[in-house]
Amino acid sequence: MSTVNRQFHLAAVPVGMPKESDFKIVEAPLPSVAEGQILIKTAYWSVDPYMRGRITGVKSYADPIRVGDLMLGGSVGEVVESKNPSYQKGDFVMGMWGWQEYEVSTGKGMQKLNPQLAPVSTALGILGMPGLTAYFGFLDICQPKPGETVVISGAAGAVGSLVGQLAKIKGCRVIGIAGADDKVDHLVNDLGFDAAFNYKTVPNYLEKLKELCPKGIDCYFDNVGGAITDAVFPLLNLYARVSICGQISQYNLEKPELGPRLLTYVLVKQARVEGFIIMRFVERFSEGVMQMAQWLKEGKLKYREDVMEGFEIIPAAFIALLSGKNTGKMLVRAR
């Protein structure tokens, strides 16, 4: 076993789209394992859009990662040494130990995984934070009803692809917006979306949405913001519900951009627009995981992982994610 624990630290606060040089590898000594502790070797690192908001240098909903800090994030790893009777060597756990190869912990705040239930990587996807985000952020905030029309931006991502499937479970008409033809194909042909379009090749989003949503839009699950969202608001129906999960189109702008004012649509349609951070629902996480696992077992939910390999590639994977290169959950697997 290595005696070194490689970590990625934030090297610079990114300006616009992050660059690989905004992160640097630091070699820390492998910590020793005290009584009551376990040593975990990371198997999968998660990269997620929310991370961009944590490295802006300013407080958002949480304190920022500062230059010189270990990058944060959810990971799955294997217990390689245990001095804690609750864990055995070979157990898999999920926790928030960030972009590093090893973690020493008492196990507090971690979740022990059952590899028989589903592949351990799903603890970072459909049975983890993205799954919970889809479950609570869509079902609780949008309250979809059968027959309603649901539009999802960032529809081919880890969260969006699940939201669309949840909307189908609830009997809705589901329209996805994504940024590549193969993603559109995946949404419609693999995941059962009623329609989808590639915003990079459709010139007029509003006209396209009018065509695909002849009865207007009852629920909008927004991962993206910007011009796509601008085209959705004029089509909202009376009492529409909008769940603001992300605004990825805005995260890497060097200057905030202007857009059409949307509040008159909110007024006239008596719409409700609500933002959320998944930790709001922490007390109900077990409900969400159990229900998602049940639907997964019943074949009602599918998921796709987009896996890159090797610790060194994490920043590149994160940049690929922010550039919309992934279909499904973006992960980095340890070699």
Place this chain on the structure above:
Amino acid sequence: MSTVNRQFHLAAVPVGMPKESDFKIVEAPLPSVAEGQILIKTAYWSVDPYMRGRITGVKSYADPIRVGDLMLGGSVGEVVESKNPSYQKGDFVMGMWGWQEYEVSTGKGMQKLNPQLAPVSTALGILGMPGLTAYFGFLDICQPKPGETVVISGAAGAVGSLVGQLAKIKGCRVIGIAGADDKVDHLVNDLGFDAAFNYKTVPNYLEKLKELCPKGIDCYFDNVGGAITDAVFPLLNLYARVSICGQISQYNLEKPELGPRLLTYVLVKQARVEGFIIMRFVERFSEGVMQMAQWLKEGKLKYREDVMEGFEIIPAAFIALLSGKNTGKMLVRAR
């Protein structure tokens, strides 16, 4: 008694701020009163911001008033002839018969007023639609809690001035934004707002709001939209509630204006932004009127009326309202 019933019809769909020539007086014959009907002579006409949205030529939440149609609106009048046993000559009623001097009706959809309870004009203000708008639009949508900070735009208008007083009843810190020094003075010295400012003389709304809201903003009741609202969103607290009652700054723009994108604040602060039209609460109107009347009787609510006189002046009163000339409820009294 006159044999002519003067009415204002829409003469042209206004472009930008309405002009008096967008309305024209039409002399209709005074209708005769059939069995079961009453003849009402209007005593007060209400002019309200929502009317601007009904004369755009396009459907909003309701069909538009078209060129040649009678202008709509709430009015209070006196029964001058009755062939309906439920009404006596001298009774006062409130109804939606629009900008005309007389109305013949069975009384359906009208509300008989008790002049002993409060002046009949209050049926168009504190005990009418503006009062109900403040009551439900603030208390239901914002759910204010003691100690929270509440900001109100259009704070010296019929609705805003009541919202601020309701917020004080609920134990909140209340900040009003209005467009004249005498309005600011009225809010603070007559109505008990904790602070207020004149947006026409304050150069930087954001800095002013930071100064007046050191603990951030928990509830925002928006009548105005535009640059004022842009300055509120960055100061929203976690789980803030925003009630969109009006967007009067946008109604008379000839071209929609651009503004900063606000949804990232909604996301990060997990805020809820909701629009409403008062008719949504129609089944609870009696609850609202009774509670407002009770608070009025107890001296916990004050109101001011801004009264112009004479049928012919209604369009000018409406334009004055849209220009922010009024303090309190804008009314036109019949001569």
